[in-house]
Amino acid sequence: MTSTSFSSIQTQLSQAIPTNNHAPMKEGQVIHGTVKKLFPNQTAEVQIGNQKIIAKLETPLKAGDAHFFQVTKSAPEVQLKVVSGPLAKGNSFAQQAQQLMQVMNLNKSSEMQTVIQFFLKEQLPISKELLVQAEQLIKQIPPNVTMKSALEAIQKLIELKLPLTPQLFETIMSGKSTNGLQTFIENFKQILQQEAIISPVIKNNLLQSLQKVAEPFSLPVAGSLLGKQVETIQNQQAPISTRLPALQMLKESFILPVQSSLTNPTPPSGQPSLPNSAGELITQLIHSTPGEKGAAVELLRNWISTQPLLSTGQKDQVLSQLKEVQPLQLNNINNALLKVFAEQSQLAIFSKDANGLTPKEHLVSLLGKGPTMDMVAQTLQQMTSMSKNTTNKTVSQHVLQAEQAVMTQLDGKAFEHAMKEVLKSLGFSYEAKLGSNSEEIRQIALQLKPQLVELLQNHSISAPLRDGAELLLGRMNGLQILSSENGPQHQLLMQVPLEFLGKKMDATLEWNGRMKEDGKIDSDFARIMFYLQLDALKETVVDMQVQNRVVSISLFNHDPRLEEIAKIFKESLKEGLSSVGYKLSGVFVKTFEENHLSSSLKLKTLPPDAQGVDIRI
Numbered sequence: 001m002t003s004t005s006f007s008s009i010q011t012q013l014s015q016a017i018p019t020n021n022h023a024p025m026k027e028g029q030v031i032h033g034t035v036k037k038l039f040p041n042q043t044a045e046v047q048i049g050n051q052k053i054i055a056k057l058e059t060p061l062k063a064g065d066a067h068f069f070q071v072t073k074s075a076p077e078v079q080l081k082v083v084s085g086p087l088a089k090g091n092s093f094a095q096q097a098q099q100l101m102q103v104m105n106l107n108k109s110s111e112m113q114t115v116i117q118f119f120l121k122e123q124l125p126i127s128k129e130l131l132v133q134a135e136q137l138i139k140q141i142p143p144n145v146t147m148k149s150a151l152e153a154i155q156k157l158i159e160l161k162l163p164l165t166p167q168l169f170e171t172i173m174s175g176k177s178t179n180g181l182q183t184f185i186e187n188f189k190q191i192l193q194q195e196a197i198i199s200p201v202i203k204n205n206l207l208q209s210l211q212k213v214a215e216p217f218s219l220p221v222a223g224s225l226l227g228k229q230v231e232t233i234q235n236q237q238a239p240i241s242t243r244l245p246a247l248q249m250l251k252e253s254f255i256l257p258v259q260s261s262l263t264n265p266t267p268p269s270g271q272p273s274l275p276n277s278a279g280e281l282i283t284q285l286i287h288s289t290p291g292e293k294g295a296a297v298e299l300l301r302n303w304i305s306t307q308p309l310l311s312t313g314q315k316d317q318v319l320s321q322l323k324e325v326q327p328l329q330l331n332n333i334n335n336a337l338l339k340v341f342a343e344q345s346q347l348a349i350f351s352k353d354a355n356g357l358t359p360k361e362h363l364v365s366l367l368g369k370g371p372t373m374d375m376v377a378q379t380l381q382q383m384t385s386m387s388k389n390t391t392n393k394t395v396s397q398h399v400l401q402a403e404q405a406v407m408t409q410l411d412g413k414a415f416e417h418a419m420k421e422v423l424k425s426l427g428f429s430y431e432a433k434l435g436s437n438s439e440e441i442r443q444i445a446l447q448l449k450p451q452l453v454e455l456l457q458n459h460s461i462s463a464p465l466r467d468g469a470e471l472l473l474g475r476m477n478g479l480q481i482l483s484s485e486n487g488p489q490h491q492l493l494m495q496v497p498l499e500f501l502g503k504k505m506d507a508t509l510e511w512n513g514r515m516k517e518d519g520k521i522d523s524d525f526a527r528i529m530f531y532l533q534l535d536a537l538k539e540t541v542v543d544m545q546v547q548n549r550v551v552s553i554s555l556f557n558h559d560p561r562l563e564e565i566a567k568i569f570k571e572s573l574k575e576g577l578s579s580v581g582y583k584l585s586g587v588f589v590k591t592f593e594e595n596h597l598s599s600s601l602k603l604k605t606l607p608p609d610a611q612g613v614d615i616r617i
Contacts, residue, residue: 027071030083030104030126032096034066046080048123055080062086068100093117104128111138118151124158133164140166145173160481172481174474181497182504184475185210188468195465198458206455209448212425214499216418217406220349222380223360224402225387226255227345230338230363232398233265245392253382255367268334269368274376276355278303278337279365286330297322300333309353309362314340338366346405350413374443419507422496428476449476488514490521505533524549537562541592551577554588563589 037045042057046069055078061067065086073079083103097116101108106116106128115134119126134154141150153172154164162168189210192203212218229246232238243262250256256265270286273279281300288296304310304318318336321329344351344359352358361376370376387399406414427447444450452473455461461469483492492511497504513526523546530542541556553573555562566587574584 026125026127027074028127028129029071030100030128031069031071031080032066032120032123032126033069033080035061035063038063050123053078057082068103093120096120100126104131106131107135109135111135114138114147115151115154118155122155124155130158130164137164137166137169149173156482162481168481171474171478174471174478181472181475181495182499182506184468184472185213185497188472191464191468195462197460197462198455198465202451202455202458205446206448206451209425209446209451213422213448213497216421216425216498217414218384219377219380219421220360220406220414220417221399221402222383222387223358223363224346224349224405225398226250226360226380226383227342227363228398228402229395230266230342230367231346233262234335234339234342242394245394246398249386249390249392249395253379253386255364255369255379255382264331266335266338266367268330269366271368272371273365273368274357274361274371274373277357277365278341278362279368282330282334282337282366285333307353309344309348309351309359310340314343334366338363341366346402349406349409350411350417418498419496422498423494426476428480428494449473488516490515505535507532539592546582549581550583550585552585552588554590556590556592558591 031048033046033048035044036047036052038061039045039054042060044055044057044061044063045052046055055069057080061082067086068083069080070083071078072081094113094117097113097120100106100116100120101112106112112131112135115131115138116126118124119131119134137154138147138150141147150169150173153169156172157164157168189207192206192210195203229250232246233243233250235243240262247256247260247262247265251258251260257267260266268282268286269279270283271279273283281296281303285293285296285300301319301322304315304322307315310318317340318333321333321336341359341363345363348359350358360380361373364370364376364379367379369379387395390396390399425448427444427449430444430447430450452469455469456466456473479493479495483494490511490513492509494509496507496509498507499505508531510529510531511526512528514522516522525548526544526546528544528546530540532540532542534540537557537559539557543554543556545552545554555566566589570584570587573587577584
């Protein structure tokens, strides 16, 4: 991601939702103000930036004059002490800075001059301590960091009321870095693989976490592969040379019991399963008494009839097995459910039912694996591990088919899935969940961020590994710090490293909106901007504004064909928004220059036969 575009996004958002950056006045703070009105008892109305305050003055002054004041008392009433004579109207920030350095007896270095001018221009609170700390930070910035970025980082720390320490300064600078998370992750991974000091367990856990970040679609691929394997072993017409490798793989992955055979590969398990899953209903049917069996069958029949993941034909296949229930027919019912959910695990990979379950989760539940979502994920991860090590050509072909099935179904749901999986694997906000139950704590410990925190507590690791871990952790912390709130107004900044179709990208999301009195997000008003680097469309910004549930979308890109392509999807977008209570006012395709968004990339128009795959949002 480029610094120009990122800065442009932040500028656009700051214009969309105004904020008040004025911090409460503190004793000892120096401010620049103009006396607007005089009142009795040496009280005056003083304008400081865009706000006016009533303050008690220690010295009589003349209305209209501007001075530097020092706050001698902040409560119950503000008291100001004049620390400079009247400032000449039209004085530049440089001239004001010179006066202030003299009044406050400050070091007259070029860095201090720059800092004071910036503080005056941005109307930041001024104290001798703050200015000295800021000067020291500016003196230490590396050659690849611009003065503008460093000053903006200092401004952010002040606005967030954080101390101006080198550690926090570096964290903010990292959060504003033009390099995406992919760069930091790749750097850390390369160093970690060469590290010989840390224990193999810690190293393996970190590499597994990095792999989860790099493969957000691994579980959907595993689910599609599982569906294909189950479909293969159930097909009695398929040759044994095709069915046997699939059966062996499922047994070696501990998904099927060792007693499974080609004649009866998937017997009903009767094991505890996910709530509201197909496996749970079959388990209830297996364990029901003769008196309870009729009710259990009726419950299963109603569940199948209303299951949105199944087509009419698939529902009929299963319902035909429920006409009469005998003990020997349980296998037929189970096999019928396995068949249809194996199909849907390949055809409707990202679809969910009313309980938020996908076809692959129903399929795993029918195989008796996983009463919890985490155990389902572990089962699918076993499939992934086995598929990577297979030498069987049939299984390898099934893996390719599963990957292709996922690729052909990439859409908004897939993109949402990928973002959630990556953010979960990264553990961005694990600190907020530390007070949860012990089971959740164990899962949190497997996320990347807490592992980085633990790694940095190990004083024996090499300097390159420590530097790589600190850079990656600093980047993640920087993004969190840059996400802020100002009263009811909230800003969220996220950068999600995505990898799919052999391509790597960082999707940057910036959300600005407000919170309601109950603490929930007000979904009626918001502004969301995506910054994307896509394979075919290259640099792309999606700007979505929501006003009273009316949605306006602007797409910024240099490709002249995008406007015609966007028209194809406009109607389906309109219908989709309408289904969740929003109204589309328009989709507008613009170049960066049309909205003063200057792209740093010199994009070339793609030839008509150029090929590439981008995510549709």
